[in-house]
Amino acid sequence: MTKANSSGREVHVAVAVIERRGRILIARRPDHAHQGGLLEFPGGKVEPGETVQAALIREIAEETGLKVPEDSLAPVIGIRHDYGDKRVFLDVWHTRDAIGEAEGREGQPVDWLDPSELRDDQFPAANRPIIRALRLPGVLAISGPFDEPRKGLEILESSLAVLDPDEPAMVMLRAPDLSEDAYLAFAEQAVRRCRELGHLPLLHGPAERYTRIPSAAGIHLPWREARTLESRPVPVSAWFGVSCHDEAQLAHAAALGADFATLGPVLPTESHPGQPALGWPRFQSLVARATLPVYALGGLGPEDVPRARELGSQGVAGIRYWWRESD
Numbered sequence: 001m002t003k004a005n006s007s008g009r010e011v012h013v014a015v016a017v018i019e020r021r022g023r024i025l026i027a028r029r030p031d032h033a034h035q036g037g038l039l040e041f042p043g044g045k046v047e048p049g050e051t052v053q054a055a056l057i058r059e060i061a062e063e064t065g066l067k068v069p070e071d072s073l074a075p076v077i078g079i080r081h082d083y084g085d086k087r088v089f090l091d092v093w094h095t096r097d098a099i100g101e102a103e104g105r106e107g108q109p110v111d112w113l114d115p116s117e118l119r120d121d122q123f124p125a126a127n128r129p130i131i132r133a134l135r136l137p138g139v140l141a142i143s144g145p146f147d148e149p150r151k152g153l154e155i156l157e158s159s160l161a162v163l164d165p166d167e168p169a170m171v172m173l174r175a176p177d178l179s180e181d182a183y184l185a186f187a188e189q190a191v192r193r194c195r196e197l198g199h200l201p202l203l204h205g206p207a208e209r210y211t212r213i214p215s216a217a218g219i220h221l222p223w224r225e226a227r228t229l230e231s232r233p234v235p236v237s238a239w240f241g242v243s244c245h246d247e248a249q250l251a252h253a254a255a256l257g258a259d260f261a262t263l264g265p266v267l268p269t270e271s272h273p274g275q276p277a278l279g280w281p282r283f284q285s286l287v288a289r290a291t292l293p294v295y296a297l298g299g300l301g302p303e304d305v306p307r308a309r310e311l312g313s314q315g316v317a318g319i320r321y322w323w324r325e326s327d
């Protein structure tokens with residue numbers, strides 16, 4: 001017998017992130033609707049026998065008058081959520097190629113907003129990972145090996161020059177070979193340097209490190225740190241990521257309220273020799289079941305972002321493509 005559920009059958013909802021010149025189309029749900037009065041991304045229920053793409057094209061036309069070419073739709077994330085009175089599966093897709101002028105065809109106000117203007121408490125609770133996914137960059141740059149703070153800062157300087165100065169990047173300051181004091185000395189300076197260049201520095205290691213350097217943009221926990229936690233260890237104003245390697249770890253990260261996870265290694269890597277690689281098909285099936293944005297990790301660089309995105313992930317995280325000493 002299947003487990004009884006108070007709120008009945010899960011409703012499959014097609015949700016559209018429609019982007020134009022960096023802004024996202026947002027509507028306001030009618031007061032009388034489920035989660036009424038809150039903001040939403042255009043979308044609605046997938047009808048029986050309908051594909052999710054067909055539902056998106058139909059709902060977007062009905063609600064906004066925009067026409068969406070089917071081949072412009074790319075998956076963003078799938079989110080299962082139980083509101084108590086209703087269980088939903090939000091199947092979220094993205095397009096940059098909607099045609100026409102948007103209008104609220106059902107009388108609802110619509111507006112184009114910058115991702116930085118989207119606030120969790122203005123949307124239904126299930127939307128939180130979508131908002132995270134829109135704000136997170138496609139590439140997560142991770143520091144490679146070094147054995148003392150001065151050397152790390154020197155390599156950081158030449159490596160930051162590899163990053164696009166016009167695109168704020170998330171920079172993970174990972175240095176497992178340093179003592180605690182040496183890590184804090186390195187990270188304090190590295191955070192300042194990343195901030196000066198407009199990038200987002202993430203600490204790596206136990207969550208307490210964030211309380212030592214709160215000027216960082218957040219913290220990324222290795223799995224061995226995350227596994228013993230029962231709740232989110234840093235405020236929601238900080239980015240919080242977790243390193244995951246399988247489905248159970250992704251579920252734990254989501255339950256902790258992590259903003260994103262890394263998942264890998266997708267391909268064999270030099271930094272983790274001997275660790276079995278997941279391969280793209282397994283990666284894709286794990287991402288399909290994850291309810292938080294996931295970066296592909298292991299042997300990848302920015303050239304792999306389109307492929308990773310096509311498979312439903314946030315993008316790629318990597319060391320080798322950017323971490324290098326000056327010649």
Ligand SMILES: Nc1nc2c([nH]c(=O)n2[C@@H]2O[C@H](COP(=O)(O)OP(=O)(O)OP(=O)(O)O)[C@@H](O)[C@H]2O)c(=O)[nH]1
Pocket residue numbers: 011013014015033034035039040041042043044045046086088090124125126127
């Ligand atoms: N369209 C849309 N629905 C969302 C979002 N977030 C979210 O939790 N939902 C939930 O997903 C479900 C979608 O329902 P809907 O009301 O838009 O769908 P619909 O137009 O086909 O249905 P209706 O016939 O009940 O009006 C609702 O329970 C709604 O609360 C979102 O961003 N966009």
